[in-house]
Amino acid sequence: MNVLDAETRENIDTIAGRYPTRRAAVLPVLHAVNDRLGYVPTEAVVELAELLELAPADVQDTLSFYGFFKQDKPQGEYRVWVCRSLSCAARGGEELLEYLCEKLKIRPGETTPDGRVTLEFAECLGACEAAPAVLVNDTLYGNMTREKIDELIRRVRAGTHHDATE
Amino acid sequence: MTYDPVLLANIDKKDSHTLPVYQSGGGYRGLRRALEDMSPADVVELVKQSGLRGRGGAGFPTGAKWSFLPKNHPGPVYFCVNADESEPGTFVNRVQMELDPHQVLEGTIISCYATGASTAYIYLRHEYPLARRRMQAAVGECYAAGLLGENILGGGFSLDVHIHVGAGAYVCGEETGLIESIEGRRAWPRIKPPYPAVEGLFRKPTVVNNVETLACVKQIVDRGADWFRSMGTPPDPNDPRDPGSFGPKLFGLSGHVNRPGCYEAPLGITVRRLIDEYGGGVWKGRRAKAAIVGGLSTGLVTEAEFDTPLDFSAPIRAGCLGLGTGGVIVLDETYSMIDFLHNSCRFFAHESCGQCTPCREGTQWALEMLERIRAGRGRLRDLDLLREIGETIGIMPGTTICGLADGAAWPIKTALGKFREEFEGYVKEPTTV
Numbered sequence A: 001m002n003v004l005d006a007e008t009r010e011n012i013d014t015i016a017g018r019y020p021t022r023r024a025a026v027l028p029v030l031h032a033v034n035d036r037l038g039y040v041p042t043e044a045v046v047e048l049a050e051l052l053e054l055a056p057a058d059v060q061d062t063l064s065f066y067g068f069f070k071q072d073k074p075q076g077e078y079r080v081w082v083c084r085s086l087s088c089a090a091r092g093g094e095e096l097l098e099y100l101c102e103k104l105k106i107r108p109g110e111t112t113p114d115g116r117v118t119l120e121f122a123e124c125l126g127a128c129e130a131a132p133a134v135l136v137n138d139t140l141y142g143n144m145t146r147e148k149i150d151e152l153i154r155r156v157r158a159g160t161h162h163d164a165t166e
Numbered sequence B: 001m002t003y004d005p006v007l008l009a010n011i012d013k014k015d016s017h018t019l020p021v022y023q024s025g026g027g028y029r030g031l032r033r034a035l036e037d038m039s040p041a042d043v044v045e046l047v048k049q050s051g052l053r054g055r056g057g058a059g060f061p062t063g064a065k066w067s068f069l070p071k072n073h074p075g076p077v078y079f080c081v082n083a084d085e086s087e088p089g090t091f092v093n094r095v096q097m098e099l100d101p102h103q104v105l106e107g108t109i110i111s112c113y114a115t116g117a118s119t120a121y122i123y124l125r126h127e128y129p130l131a132r133r134r135m136q137a138a139v140g141e142c143y144a145a146g147l148l149g150e151n152i153l154g155g156g157f158s159l160d161v162h163i164h165v166g167a168g169a170y171v172c173g174e175e176t177g178l179i180e181s182i183e184g185r186r187a188w189p190r191i192k193p194p195y196p197a198v199e200g201l202f203r204k205p206t207v208v209n210n211v212e213t214l215a216c217v218k219q220i221v222d223r224g225a226d227w228f229r230s231m232g233t234p235p236d237p238n239d240p241r242d243p244g245s246f247g248p249k250l251f252g253l254s255g256h257v258n259r260p261g262c263y264e265a266p267l268g269i270t271v272r273r274l275i276d277e278y279g280g281g282v283w284k285g286r287r288a289k290a291a292i293v294g295g296l297s298t299g300l301v302t303e304a305e306f307d308t309p310l311d312f313s314a315p316i317r318a319g320c321l322g323l324g325t326g327g328v329i330v331l332d333e334t335y336s337m338i339d340f341l342h343n344s345c346r347f348f349a350h351e352s353c354g355q356c357t358p359c360r361e362g363t364q365w366a367l368e369m370l371e372r373i374r375a376g377r378g379r380l381r382d383l384d385l386l387r388e389i390g391e392t393i394g395i396m397p398g399t400t401i402c403g404l405a406d407g408a409a410w411p412i413k414t415a416l417g418k419f420r421e422e423f424e425g426y427v428k429e430p431t432t433v
Ligand SMILES: Cc1cc2nc3c(=O)[nH]c(=O)nc-3n(C[C@H](O)[C@H](O)[C@H](O)COP(=O)(O)O)c2cc1C
Pocket: B053, B054, B055, B056, B057, B058, B059, B060, B062, B082, B083, B084, B085, B086, B087, B170, B171, B172, B173, B174, B175, B176, B208, B209, B210, B211, B213, B402, B403, B404, B407
């Protein structure tokens, strides 16, 4: 049984074509797998190592450096990153993170039991002019308040929150 | 505020991120002229004449960096666009890529022509999804319009551009960490020399430039070196090594101001003018206590030092690392310097890649001491120990491979140096946090 589906496998050659070495495709391919599966299980590492003509340890070494990729279980449907760096901290970012921990009853790095939300702290999201900033999957939200967070979580729970596509 | 923005001139237009809108404002004419009328050496010379210095943090002269590439190299030469932008307080590259991606691309294509690069990788942090989509769309538009690919605009020059998305590590912005990361490895910065110009990406000659630097290149080709040199701070006559600070600069203003945002001004504007004239002053009618001058790594100036010009030299005279990225974070009179330093030490301890012991251990110890101090269990000698860490970690004291450790050190040195009394007072009599 393969964990990587046919589409992901075909995609690997397209990605690798952008680089003079197959190893350089590791990071974009890890992203592709993560987008598909919500995590990168060890089986996927072994499979992509083979497709990239590398030792599994080479892929694992790279993967483990980047805190972004998780291996034990799929992340929540929504990964919510709350910035804790200086510009945000100076405008209530840390309190916002604490509020979300209490609201969701999880700590950063954990996922709600219904699998909807994974909460994460972030270092500077590069949206400091809109502090405090929160990234939800592929959408950046600025000037966050408790009220806006409540509304966001309500939509996430109701399944009516959609990621921006543009 | 009589200055008319140039780098940001396009951003208020509707659909400013699209090729037709960019071209209607004269976009890609500079590229056409460069390809038709200038040799690559002419472009390098023009950029040298302009005095352009890198906007990514180190302020290295761009023309000089390009001329370190080996002559007559059989190739390929690689170009990396540094769009990792992860320095706390820094967001101007994001604004550029979201609202004017073609300016960045035009600068990239011209710079690749100048340096003979045949492939460019744009290293973009994953936390910038809109910037990624817009840059990707802009690259697509360029291929379709003959502005990328084989034989660009019929001028014989060919270039491929690929976007490479990061995975959340500050050290990927360090140029050799970035190179390792593109190669598919952990982003461990390399020991230099060899510098990337000689042996960089895939062991080939490589140029790494910041997004804003490339936008400046485009403007220099359009408007000339004299225009660029008409603004900024001329070289300090007392410092033979100061090449001056020329041209416009984007400043990211955040923290306790009324109007945080991305603002363009000539290099040399003072911290005070930036805060008052652009940022609408300190919020809530309060006074400022201090400001980060150019991204967290550069350290603090006190309110009394707000007349420091934001150019490449003046922040150094004010006891900071330098101009950095131009990300100014304002802290008001109520903000605790202990909280500030704790936040800073936590960032660097989290982001140290762990290769060098002084950085890995030093940033961790500093964080632990700050946690202790903040919890009311600090000792006066912790402050001296912190100072010692601040003085001894980094490339400047020569104990580490990359500048991340220097970046960790300057907030420590400036906070303790300029606000010693607050720290001593808190250690002796901790107020509740
Ligand atoms: C820890 C660290 C992080 C850095 N992050 C960035 C970054 O995100 N973007 C950037 O342009 N330069 C960054 N730099 C500076 C780069 O190493 C390099 O000097 C720069 O990209 C060169 O481009 P420029 O000459 O156009 O400024 C960083 C440096 C260090 C030490």
